[in-house]
Amino acid sequence: xxxxxxxxxxxxxxxxxxxGVGQATxxxxxxxxxxxxxxxxxxxxxxxxxxxxxxEGVAQKIxxxxxxxxxxxQFETGDVIFERRKNLAKLTTGSKELDTxxxxxxxxxxxTELFGEFGSGKTQIVHQLAVNVQLPPEKGGxxxxxxxxxxxxxxxxxxxxxxxxxxxxxxxxxxxxxxxxRAFNSSHQMLLxxxxxxxxxxxxxxxxxxxxxxxxxxxxYVGRSSLAQRQQxxxxxxxxxxxxxxxxxxxxxxxxxxxxxxxxxxxxxxHPIGGNIVGHTATYRIYLRKSKGIRRIARLIDSPSLPxxxxxxxxxxxxxxxx
Ligand code: ADP
Ligand code: MG
Numbered sequence: 001x002x003x004x005x006x007x008x009x010x011x012x013x014x015x016x017x018x019x020g021v022g023q024a025t026x027x028x029x030x031x032x033x034x035x036x037x038x039x040x041x042x043x044x045x046x047x048x049x050x051x052x053x054x055x056e057g058v059a060q061k062i063x064x065x066x067x068x069x070x071x072x073x074q075f076e077t078g079d080v081i082f083e084r085r086k087n088l089a090k091l092t093t094g095s096k097e098l099d100t101x102x103x104x105x106x107x108x109x110x111x112t113e114l115f116g117e118f119g120s121g122k123t124q125i126v127h128q129l130a131v132n133v134q135l136p137p138e139k140g141g142x143x144x145x146x147x148x149x150x151x152x153x154x155x156x157x158x159x160x161x162x163x164x165x166x167x168x169x170x171x172x173x174x175x176x177x178x179x180x181x182r183a184f185n186s187s188h189q190m191l192l193x194x195x196x197x198x199x200x201x202x203x204x205x206x207x208x209x210x211x212x213x214x215x216x217x218x219x220x221y222v223g224r225s226s227l228a229q230r231q232q233x234x235x236x237x238x239x240x241x242x243x244x245x246x247x248x249x250x251x252x253x254x255x256x257x258x259x260x261x262x263x264x265x266x267x268x269x270x271h272p273i274g275g276n277i278v279g280h281t282a283t284y285r286i287y288l289r290k291s292k293g294i295r296r297i298a299r300l301i302d303s304p305s306l307p308x309x310x311x312x313x314x315x316x317x318x319x320x321x322x323x
Contacts, residue, residue: 013037018065020058028052029062033233038073040066051229084246085109091207091251092140094128094320097311101300102284105140106251108206111241113213113278115256116288121296121315122255123154125288126209128320129253130178131163133207142251144206145177147196151189151215155180166318179203186216186233193240197247206250208241213254213278238281254282295323 015026015037032051034040040048043063049056090105099105106112106129114122130148135141148155157175164174179199183189189210196208214234221230245252256278279285283304289297291312299310314323 012071013069015040017069018062020061020065025052025054025058025062028054032229033236035236037066037070039236041070041072047228047232051232087249089137089142089206089249090140091129091142092132092135093125093313094132095298095311095313095322097322098286098298098313098320099140101298101306101309101311102286103306106253107284108142108249108251109245110283111238111245111252111254111281112284112286113254113256113282114286114288115258117258117290120288120290121313121320122288123211124159124315125320126211126253126255127156127159128163129207129251130209131160131167131169131174131319133251134169134174134177135167142206144204144250145179146207146209147199147205148178148180149183149189149192149196149208149210150180151183151210151212153182154211162317163319179205183216186220186237189216190233190237190240193237193244197244200244200248200250205248208244208248208250208252210241210252210254212257213237214256218257234278235281238278242281254278 015021015029015034016023018037018040021029029035029040029052032048034043034048034052040063043059045056045060045063048054048063049059052059054062087108089108090099090103091108092099092105093102102112114125116122126148130146132140133142133144133146136143160175160178161171164171181192181195183192196205199205217230217234221227221233241252241254244250279302284306285301285303287299287301289299291297294314294316296313296315297310298313300306300308302308312323314321
């Protein structure tokens, strides 16, 4: 079908619809992480040319065409956004102190990033969230179910059982409301967000966990030359997650490792993977540090609406608690 006709009929275009883009070029574009017209429309000719190997000139032509036909979206009036934000809800972390730091708990319609070194408690916290989301609102839950995208094989039903028991919940019922999928690589991980969207149409999913957000990306895209491509894909992944959060009025919690750079003398010696891409899309970022024994320090960083600050939490057999 030709482009003009499709436009008339208000159809969505695919990359192949663009003039000069055949199957081979479409494949190169998709491999580089450009899967729909809007992503091409906002790309820079230099990046697109380099990442796909099609050259800057051809890239510019594709971008110009994509701008013409992309569904760029519409303006929303403030009252519509106000109405949607009225439905914002908060999910308890298990620690009152941490909830207070977050303005009442983890917020729906946004992404919360937990970052920290190995053993800092990221996986423990997301297990706790998967249990807590099932609690009724008066107990800090959202009365819903959870999806757990597991990239490092760290989901442990036994841990869920311990946490559920300590809240007086029937642990088998709790386990039935946690939908777990292993992601074998970064592409699979991204596809699982589409699957999550489908599942959320049938089941009241109010929490989506990705543990870890960045491990596959870090392992697969090594070195400077693949950095731009990795960032492009992570950017797209983050926006898919944010869309999930918005549509389902859900909490999205993602974990991220840090690489320690002991040689660095000033500032924070740790760097979350994915750097500014992940940081700019996540609404809330919590930096976790080990302290004595079962204690962990949680610090809120760069929040648009809350003051920065830090609290101490503990990881016990019953789960995440105040000291
Ligand atoms: P990360 O995901 O940041 O690498 P984890 O969330 O896996 O770290 O945290 C691991 C820590 O959690 C362990 O070092 C241990 O202190 C604590 N932990 C794990 N399981 C239990 C348990 N059943 N009871 C108490 N503490 C636990
Ligand atoms: Mg972990």
